[in-house]
Amino acid sequence: MYTQRIPTQCSGLFSSRVLPPSVSRSLVGRSIAPQTLRPACRRSTLKTYAVLEKLEKKSGKRDLPTKGLDYKPKDSDNAVQTDILKKLAYVVGADAHAVSDRQAYQGVAFSVRERLIERFNKTQEHWRQKDPKFIYYLSAEFLMGRSLLNTVMNLGLEEEYGQAVKQLGYSLEELVDAEQNAALGNGGLGRLAACFLDSIATLDLPGWGYGIRYKYGMFRQGLDKGFQKEMPDIWLQNGNPWEIARPNISYRVGFYGTVDNFKWTPEEEVIAACYDNPIPGYGTNTVGNLRLWESKPVNEFKLDEFNEGHYVEAVDEKRKAEDISSVLYPNDATEYGKELRLKQQFFFVSASIQDVMARYKETGHKNWKDFPSKACFQMNDTHPTIAVAELMRLLIDQEGLDWEEAWSITTQTLAFTNHTVMPEALEKWPVKVMGKLLPRHMEIIDKIDSIWKDSLKEKVLAQVEKEGKKPKAGAAKPKAVAAEATKTAEKAETADKATEAEEEEEEEDPVTKALNKYGIICENPWAKGVKLVNMAYLAVVGSKAVNGDFYDLTPEKFQNKTNGVTPRRWLAYCNPELASLITETLGSDKWITEAYLLEGLRKHADDKKFQAKWKDVKLAKKEKLAGKIKEITGIEVPTKALYDIQIKRIHEYKRQHLNMFSVISRYLDIKKMSKEQKKEVVPRVVVFGGKAASAYYMAKKMIKLITAVGAVVNNDPDVGDLLKVVFLPDYNVSLAEFIIPGAELSQHISTAGTEASGTSNMKFQMNGCLIIGTMDGANVEIAEETGKENLFVFGVDAEDVPRLREERKDFKDYDPRWVTVMKAITDGTFGDAEYFQDLVDNVNDMTKSNDWFLVANDFASYMEAQKEVDQVYANQDEWTRRSILYTAGSGKFSSDRTIYEYAKDIWDVKPVPVPSS
Numbered sequence: 001m002y003t004q005r006i007p008t009q010c011s012g013l014f015s016s017r018v019l020p021p022s023v024s025r026s027l028v029g030r031s032i033a034p035q036t037l038r039p040a041c042r043r044s045t046l047k048t049y050a051v052l053e054k055l056e057k058k059s060g061k062r063d064l065p066t067k068g069l070d071y072k073p074k075d076s077d078n079a080v081q082t083d084i085l086k087k088l089a090y091v092v093g094a095d096a097h098a099v100s101d102r103q104a105y106q107g108v109a110f111s112v113r114e115r116l117i118e119r120f121n122k123t124q125e126h127w128r129q130k131d132p133k134f135i136y137y138l139s140a141e142f143l144m145g146r147s148l149l150n151t152v153m154n155l156g157l158e159e160e161y162g163q164a165v166k167q168l169g170y171s172l173e174e175l176v177d178a179e180q181n182a183a184l185g186n187g188g189l190g191r192l193a194a195c196f197l198d199s200i201a202t203l204d205l206p207g208w209g210y211g212i213r214y215k216y217g218m219f220r221q222g223l224d225k226g227f228q229k230e231m232p233d234i235w236l237q238n239g240n241p242w243e244i245a246r247p248n249i250s251y252r253v254g255f256y257g258t259v260d261n262f263k264w265t266p267e268e269e270v271i272a273a274c275y276d277n278p279i280p281g282y283g284t285n286t287v288g289n290l291r292l293w294e295s296k297p298v299n300e301f302k303l304d305e306f307n308e309g310h311y312v313e314a315v316d317e318k319r320k321a322e323d324i325s326s327v328l329y330p331n332d333a334t335e336y337g338k339e340l341r342l343k344q345q346f347f348f349v350s351a352s353i354q355d356v357m358a359r360y361k362e363t364g365h366k367n368w369k370d371f372p373s374k375a376c377f378q379m380n381d382t383h384p385t386i387a388v389a390e391l392m393r394l395l396i397d398q399e400g401l402d403w404e405e406a407w408s409i410t411t412q413t414l415a416f417t418n419h420t421v422m423p424e425a426l427e428k429w430p431v432k433v434m435g436k437l438l439p440r441h442m443e444i445i446d447k448i449d450s451i452w453k454d455s456l457k458e459k460v461l462a463q464v465e466k467e468g469k470k471p472k473a474g475a476a477k478p479k480a481v482a483a484e485a486t487k488t489a490e491k492a493e494t495a496d497k498a499t500e501a502e503e504e505e506e507e508e509d510p511v512t513k514a515l516n517k518y519g520i521i522c523e524n525p526w527a528k529g530v531k532l533v534n535m536a537y538l539a540v541v542g543s544k545a546v547n548g549d550f551y552d553l554t555p556e557k558f559q560n561k562t563n564g565v566t567p568r569r570w571l572a573y574c575n576p577e578l579a580s581l582i583t584e585t586l587g588s589d590k591w592i593t594e595a596y597l598l599e600g601l602r603k604h605a606d607d608k609k610f611q612a613k614w615k616d617v618k619l620a621k622k623e624k625l626a627g628k629i630k631e632i633t634g635i636e637v638p639t640k641a642l643y644d645i646q647i648k649r650i651h652e653y654k655r656q657h658l659n660m661f662s663v664i665s666r667y668l669d670i671k672k673m674s675k676e677q678k679k680e681v682v683p684r685v686v687v688f689g690g691k692a693a694s695a696y697y698m699a700k701k702m703i704k705l706i707t708a709v710g711a712v713v714n715n716d717p718d719v720g721d722l723l724k725v726v727f728l729p730d731y732n733v734s735l736a737e738f739i740i741p742g743a744e745l746s747q748h749i750s751t752a753g754t755e756a757s758g759t760s761n762m763k764f765q766m767n768g769c770l771i772i773g774t775m776d777g778a779n780v781e782i783a784e785e786t787g788k789e790n791l792f793v794f795g796v797d798a799e800d801v802p803r804l805r806e807e808r809k810d811f812k813d814y815d816p817r818w819v820t821v822m823k824a825i826t827d828g829t830f831g832d833a834e835y836f837q838d839l840v841d842n843v844n845d846m847t848k849s850n851d852w853f854l855v856a857n858d859f860a861s862y863m864e865a866q867k868e869v870d871q872v873y874a875n876q877d878e879w880t881r882r883s884i885l886y887t888a889g890s891g892k893f894s895s896d897r898t899i900y901e902y903a904k905d906i907w908d909v910k911p912v913p914v915p916s917s
Helices: 021-025 049-059 077-092 101-130 148-154 158-167 172-177 188-202 303-307 316-324 335-362 368-373 387-398 403-413 431-437 439-466 489-500 510-518 535-541 567-573 576-586 595-604 608-633 656-672 697-713 733-742 760-766 779-786 798-810 816-826 833-844 855-873 876-888 895-907
Strands: 134-138 207-212 220-224 227-231 244-255 258-260 263-265 268-280 287-297 375-380 414-417 428-430 521-523 531-534 642-647 684-689 723-728 745-748 770-773
Touching (some): 077 101, 077 158, 101 148, 101 158, 101 268, 134 188, 148 158, 148 172, 158 172, 188 207, 188 268, 188 375, 188 567, 188 895, 244 335, 263 387, 268 335, 287 316, 287 335, 335 387, 335 431, 368 375, 368 403, 375 387, 375 403, 375 895, 387 403, 387 414, 387 439, 387 535, 414 535, 428 431, 431 439, 431 531, 439 510, 439 535, 531 535, 567 576, 567 733, 567 760, 595 876, 608 733, 608 876, 642 733, 656 697, 656 723, 656 816, 697 723, 697 833, 733 760, 760 770, 760 779, 760 876, 770 779, 770 855, 770 876, 779 876, 816 833, 816 855, 855 876
Parallel strands (some): 134 207, 134 375, 207 287, 642 684, 684 723
Antiparallel strands (some): 244 268, 258 263, 268 287, 428 531
């Protein structure tokens, strides 16, 4: 049974219970694991000692005697080995004579976890004493990957644990493979969040992440006759040794209900149950935290319903509650799906803000005006942006602040990062759904929108007057910005109808145009009369710092920060051979935390001996990747071929189909070649990986096309090893750690202007993998650091895209190779032509579609870039020179640099290093 937490009660992370000396003496000579004498964790309260003692006396807690008790784990080889054996026996419950790889992994993980928690406790205690400002990173995704190797390496215990497991007959690599990937994310958004947490801890910044403890993740991807098959990702079935359950920390989160005189009475409530996941920094004593929430029912089981034979009703509340944290991004094609996804977002945001506010009060702080000096929330994309309304609600309805005070605090505390320029990814919730699920929040959003639009009117009219223009008759007049009246949805609809009465041919007046473009509540362009809440715009208006199109209106809020990835996981740990060569060449491993030092490799790019070593490392990683491909798919691939990789979520704007069209063209060309001509072909292994959203049928067709082409190409004796096509199912972080070090060419080929940044290209760059791509997203900055001449650039420029889209219906300049490829698909060369017809029509038949992502326009340019790839790869010295320059130019793209800039320019959070003793 979970109950609502009383904010003034001190409980959780710092409460401890240690056996007194008399009890510990009675354990002498018995096989008791060290953790028996370890303190339990307590919630990070940040209280001063005086306040802590006062509250502990009030709550009946005791400071147990620990003096003289040596309960800390030892780190010598023998001590670690003994500890692992004890964990296997007494925690895992394994028979020493029949230990599975998974049990061995668990034994090692619980041993490492013990040392991790020790540093975690010290960190939270130190921060509690210093009472610094915290950064709280709100994200719907945290794609953490496996934790064992990352934790061991970050804690600096690789030698001790490497030797200990070797003496037990294992290698760390074997045990790492037994760990299940945490299914807490899907793509770049979640991986970025994970990199950021690693850097926050490494830079000694007081910071926690907040998210959802998904029970089944997004889905586990399989292939059934080449079609994507979605299965639940039951990643928690064997437990998770890295998390710490906090049953004493929970919060109620409400939905639906009524609002009477600004008081919300929820109709439905769930309990947010807490799980902590310590995040170790590298080369530091600091251990941060990722706090995840699981949704549980207020009433677990209705016995009266069960006794009356209503078995479904007895557990209905449990099922509804658990739905919220079951699956990442539930399908929102239905009304229920929309509600569930919004529920999910509000659930973790509400619990997180309640938790932070409780922590603030428990430190002894009473004045909410000081809240922005102790807390900053970073909203990672639009999923957490309901935080604007929730923080306002809690400050006004729960803490009794007036609107102006609450708004001032909110806009000083929240920051927002927008990672996409794709309109469909900028969430817009129907007012009807928002009002039904969160009626009080809809009231607050309505008022924010009303005040914002009044401010807009004043700005626009001032600009019109400055430019000497007159607004049209009937243009809206500004009201006082701080007006108290709340504009309801009905009033907004009435105003819209009045506007529609104007002649359609007449140009919109500047005010109306601005309101339509920048209003938080706006019309649905595809459903007349349906109002939407634009969550990105809500975040912009309610934040202190942001990026995006609102720059002209609020330039003081906007900052651009180049994303980054952690060089620990994405170079030092996943590619230890290359890392060792880099360290040997640069003379130290300082580059692991000071990535700009990689620039030192630039002077070795033309050194033939160094190039030879570089090639040897790449070949070794290719051989490993080839082994993994065979293990997963059964396909044998040659290691002397060019390894050409595109791994990312499957989406039309990512243009995996453009890649496939070039593969088909290559295949058809090889089929026509003589034996002599084939000797001149650069062999290729083309690898794809990524998931299509469950409701995204066009992306699923793209996967089927890849597998269908692969089935033909890989079994054609005329082609042999000159071309292989591989789709690796269930792409995740661990698979990426195999693929990226062995990759030689990576494809980042989205339509120019559609990718806000992207980070997978940065991981490839760090590992010396060359890039073929458009001038889009991070490719632009990678070109600046590496030299544009060293990338294979193709495609239209972003500024030309709108015009080309307008002209697309009249596009007639089809490359002959394009025509041949389209014909091959539709004549059944690769199987069911009827199934692929939609995919072809979408890019080829402008009477049925519009080729929105300009695949046909870019095809010829793309094919020329591919020809250049072959020419450069044939000259291995030149290819290796470029590969070295890629790694040398990757220092800018360390997430440490990104986080340093966020902390300095946006969060105003300072490092608080944890002392060694």
